[in-house]
Amino acid sequence: MTRTVIQGAAVATVDARGTEYAEGHVVVDGGRITAVGAGAAPVGPGDRVVDGRGCLATPGLVNTHHHLYQWATRGYAQQSDLFHWLVELYPVWAGLDEDTTRAAATAGLLRLARTGCTTAADHHYVFPAAGGDLLGATVDAAGAVGIRLHAARGSMDRGVSSGGLPPDSLVETTDGALAATQAAIERWHDPAPDAFTRVAVAPCSPFSVSAELMSGAAELARAAGVRLHTHLAETVGEEVQCLAEYGCTPVEYAERTGWIGPDVWLAHGVHLSDRAIEVLAAGGTGVAHCPTSNARLGAGTARVADLLAAGVAVGLGADGAASNEDGGLGPELRQAAYQARLRDGADALDVRQALWLGTMGGALCLGRQDELGSLEPGKLADVALWRLDGLAHAGIADPVAALVLGSLPPLRLLLAGGRTVVEDDVATRVDEHGAARALAAAGTRLAVAAGLSGPSGGSALRHIR
Ligand SMILES: Nc1nc2[nH]cnc2c(=O)[nH]1
Structure with missing residues (x-):
């Protein structure tokens, strides 16, 4: 070279x-x-x-939280909070297969690259039984676009019949999820310092994952020496449910299940008490701050200034494009500064701190501060x-x-x-126009499969609620 x-x-x-x-x-x-x-x-x-x-x-910017498959399902549930948004989208995501995932991941990674991102963590947690090799499709897409991928192998094992939010048809068994996660690590995780592909263990969220899977996933990750990632403390609804079901807050639940440690980074971390922030700081646990998504879903405004003051590593995440239709990482620099100031005043986050979040903060979350x-x-x-x-x-x-x-x-x-x-x-490596066409076709296929759109792509009224 x-x-x-x-x-x-x-x-x-x-x-x-x-x-x-x-x-x-x-x-x-x-x-x-x-x-x-x-x-x-x-x-x-x-x-x-x-x-x-x-x-x-x-x-290069470091994206600490994304769901690339969601690029094929933008524009849905436009006025919904997280739980209603998820309930509307699960049936659409149920149609995911390798081709739709590859098209969505390629488009999403192109958008990230075009907004300055060179490393992307992708949290993929929807694996329909007939979907095929969805993680493989995402890994291929990252190789084609040319940026680094941290493939966070997600999972859900708690469907509606077990008190969870996703439909039963969309969840894996606990053992099946753990075995597939182990297989993903063996197949793709590259521990080399200059790695382009790493794998993390990433059960989805307290309301879609059993405590057994949370604990088992933490054990698996530590045995394999890979990092741990999950959604936590995103909404008030999540906290209410956690208190009702487990008698504790989401961060206390994370402590109980082995999810506080220097090898963990959590997506969102919006609703955190002073004690929760202390726990994250003492445990060396990072937070992927996703300001645009938090605004889009009305989830709340994260306590970024307080997290930084406590010494927590905070990175930025675009989050899935179904809750952030822009999907770029660069725009999150400004969103982070604006939201910190809306919450804590005009001097809450300066421009250099915002750039730090998008670069070094992200590298710390992904455990790559010596390389990136x-x-x-x-x-x-x-x-x-x-x-x-x-x-x-x-x-x-x-x-x-x-x-x-x-x-x-x-x-x-x-x-x-x-x-x-x-x-x-x-x-320079992938034709953007071709990727956009493939993305549009993938979106139409998913909408048709979910009974929301005609094959010609006519939009369904449900999109326009
Ligand atoms: N923002 C966001 N939060 C989640 N919690 C569980 N799944 C998701 C998701 O896809 N996006």
């Missing part, structure tokens, strides 16, 4: 000292960063030189180069403010492991 030398860009390294250069360079050799600094870097024969003037270089999350020599060559010289950003003196507070800038370049994934705002 040739060396890539980015010259003349503003650089926000997001290292521990917050080092920035008004005009600097980033040099990438193979899959790693070899130099970052002020001024110009020496150029050798055969180097690929990228003119970064007018641009800002940041670490900052631009430093020796780290993996995951770099976003944002154009700030267009109409939308020109004249904003602080480039990090332009990135976070302005509209999301176009990408001059996105590198993952030193390989180009996006150039001049176009994905």
Whole structure:
């Protein structure tokens, strides 16, 4: 692989000292960063030189929570809270197969890449009996798009007849879910520092998973040395149900079932008491903050400033596109800043903290802080180069403010492991128009299978409630 030398860009390294250069360079050799600094870097024969003037270089963004399959089911349940939204969508997701999952994952990963993301955690927890190899389809899609995937193998074993929310037809048995999760680890988990594919153990949520599966999953993950992920403390409804059923809050439930520890990151963490925040901080447990999804579902506003003050690692998540139709990670930087300020005042989260959430905070959640999350020599060559010289950003003196507070800038370049994934705002490895067509067809197939739409794709009234 040739060396890539980015010259003349503003650089926000997001290292521990917050080092920035008004005009600097980033040099990438193979899959790693070899130099970052002020001024110009020496150029050798055969180097690929990228003119970064007018641009800002940041670490590639790290997405800590997503459900890629949901890209094929956007626009449903537009006015619903989490439980009603899920109940409307389960029957549609029941039609998932390899082709629909591949189309949705490809589109979702393309959108993530086009918004600066180089590592994505995907929480896939719906496995219809006749669906086929859905995780395999997602892994293939990530390989095609070219960004890193943390495939969180989800599961549900608690259907309606056991007091859970999902239909019985959509849940696995406890043993079946554990065996399939173990098989996914054996097949795809790559512990190497420069891995493009890792697997995490990820039962879905307290209201769709038995306590037995939660505990068994934690044991399995620790025996295999992989990370643990689940939804927790997303809504008041979840807390009410947890108190009624288990006599404890969601975080206390997590403590009981082995789900507090430095190898755990939790999606949402919206409804947390002071004690719950202390528990997460003491346990080294991370939180995937999903501000747009929390707003879309009216779930609440996470206590991000308090979590950060307590020392909790907070990353950003786009969440599934059925609860965040934008699906990009870059826009979550601004959403995070805005929501923190709505909750705690204008000085609650500054633009550099927002960028930290989207980079180093995410790397910490995924246990990859030594490899990802900052631009430093020796780290993996995951770099976003944002154009700030267009109409939308020109004249904003602080480039990090332009990135976070302005509209999301176009990408001059996105590198993952030193390989180009996006150039001049176009994905380089997969045809975006073809992916959009495949996505639309997948969405129609799912709607038809659920009896919500004619084969021609005419929308059903249920979508427009
Ligand atoms: N936001 C969100 N919360 C969940 N809780 C359980 N499943 C989901 C999901 O798909 N999205």
